[in-house]
Amino acid sequence: MKTFLLTLLFFTQLSCMSKAQEQTNVQLPVDSLPSPAHITLLFAGDLMQHQAQINAAYTPSGYDYSDYFKSIKDEISRADIAIGNLEVTLGGKPYKGYPTFSAPDEYLYAIRDAGFNVLVTANNHCLDKGKNGLERTIQMLDSLHIPHAGTYINADTRKQQYPLLLEQNGFRIALLNYTYGTNGIKVTYPNIVNYIDKAIIMQDIKDAKTLHPDAIIACMHWGDEYHSLPNKEQTTLADWLLEQGVTHIIGSHPHVVQPMELRTDSITGERHAVVYSLGNFISNMSARHTDGGILFRLDLEKDSITRVTNCGYSLVWTSRPLLSRKKNHRLLPANYPSDSLSIAERNHLKIFINDTRSLFSKYNKGIKEYTFY
Numbered sequence: 001m002k003t004f005l006l007t008l009l010f011f012t013q014l015s016c017m018s019k020a021q022e023q024t025n026v027q028l029p030v031d032s033l034p035s036p037a038h039i040t041l042l043f044a045g046d047l048m049q050h051q052a053q054i055n056a057a058y059t060p061s062g063y064d065y066s067d068y069f070k071s072i073k074d075e076i077s078r079a080d081i082a083i084g085n086l087e088v089t090l091g092g093k094p095y096k097g098y099p100t101f102s103a104p105d106e107y108l109y110a111i112r113d114a115g116f117n118v119l120v121t122a123n124n125h126c127l128d129k130g131k132n133g134l135e136r137t138i139q140m141l142d143s144l145h146i147p148h149a150g151t152y153i154n155a156d157t158r159k160q161q162y163p164l165l166l167e168q169n170g171f172r173i174a175l176l177n178y179t180y181g182t183n184g185i186k187v188t189y190p191n192i193v194n195y196i197d198k199a200i201i202m203q204d205i206k207d208a209k210t211l212h213p214d215a216i217i218a219c220m221h222w223g224d225e226y227h228s229l230p231n232k233e234q235t236t237l238a239d240w241l242l243e244q245g246v247t248h249i250i251g252s253h254p255h256v257v258q259p260m261e262l263r264t265d266s267i268t269g270e271r272h273a274v275v276y277s278l279g280n281f282i283s284n285m286s287a288r289h290t291d292g293g294i295l296f297r298l299d300l301e302k303d304s305i306t307r308v309t310n311c312g313y314s315l316v317w318t319s320r321p322l323l324s325r326k327k328n329h330r331l332l333p334a335n336y337p338s339d340s341l342s343i344a345e346r347n348h349l350k351i352f353i354n355d356t357r358s359l360f361s362k363y364n365k366g367i368k369e370y371t372f373y
Contacts, residue, residue: 040080040081049097049103049107072332088101120149123179130188147164174216279293294316314370315353317331
């Protein structure tokens with residue numbers, strides 16, 4: 001398997017004990033023992049480009065997305081690995097929004113510059129522009145050296161690159177990605193889309209285990225659009241994935257947030273994060289519940305074993321030009337200063353916050369909100 005090396009381990013190894021220490025069983029002082037390794041993973045939901053977004057970003061010299069992530073860039077960049085769901089193709093001109101997405105190349109540059117260093121591409125819109133769209137999207141990601149998972153030009157590249165192994169801070173993270181479908185569009189040979197197929201997933205998990213990862217994370221594009229609770233298929237599949245050896249599960253597709261839980265294995269004591277839907281990250285959707293989403297943060301620590309030390313979510317909301325009377329869309333944290341917003345923005349943001357907190361207070365298990373702005 002081809003390994004995507006994000007960075008090198010930044011702490012030095014503990015010096016070996018002297019022969020005299022070994023003979024006399026002299027114990028090292030506590031403060032000289034190696035500290036556990038830490039890593040912070042951050043997950044974002046659907047990165048969309050509806051026609052209104054494309055139109056708003058247009059300038060005579062190209063497309064300007066500089067306002068998009070300005071207020072949350074620091075939080076994204078603080079993560080060791082930030083992963084987003086790229087729910088558009090980069091299929092080239094003409095640029096189009098729903099129902100067959102083809103986003104300007106400048107959008108991908110903005111996503112990278114915001115701090116995202118991994119993208120997943122298996123979703124129901126990955127074939128919107130057919131074979132050329134799938135292949136050009138992969139070529140653009142590769143040209144910017146952005147590791148990705150979910151779609152492949154052919155079987156050879158999938159074999160080389162999947163499961164996607166991320167190495168950072170001494171951790172080895174195996175990333176999987178699957179979608180329930182592609183809006184009825186069939187994949188064109190020799191291209192490959194990772195569909196949800198238990199036989200294939202089971203083999204991929206086995207392959208992931210051979211990489212000796214500290215965690216196996218499955219990003220699942222599943223569920224019913226606009227439903228605030230996971231369906232039976234999601235919950236059953238989540239149970240099955242954990243049984244097969246997946247460590248954590250991150251969901252997308254419904255375009256609204258769904259509850260999350262931190263499960264504890266009754267035998268091993270290992271904790272598993274299950275997030276059923278991150279919701280929209282940035283889009284032009286305006287219906288209730290669709291205009292925001294969450295950033296999900298997962299902190300891991302390891303010495304002899306790997307454990308979850310903390311996980312939480314923060315609410316993010318998209319301000320549209322129709323509400324702000326500004327040129328472009330902006331992604332804002334829930335605690336963004338209200339005196340900087342128009343009355344219309346305040347009202348819509350308040351509705352999203354109240355709805356989401358009410359849902360999570362009722363259904364979340366073991367995962368709490370945090371703020372960062």
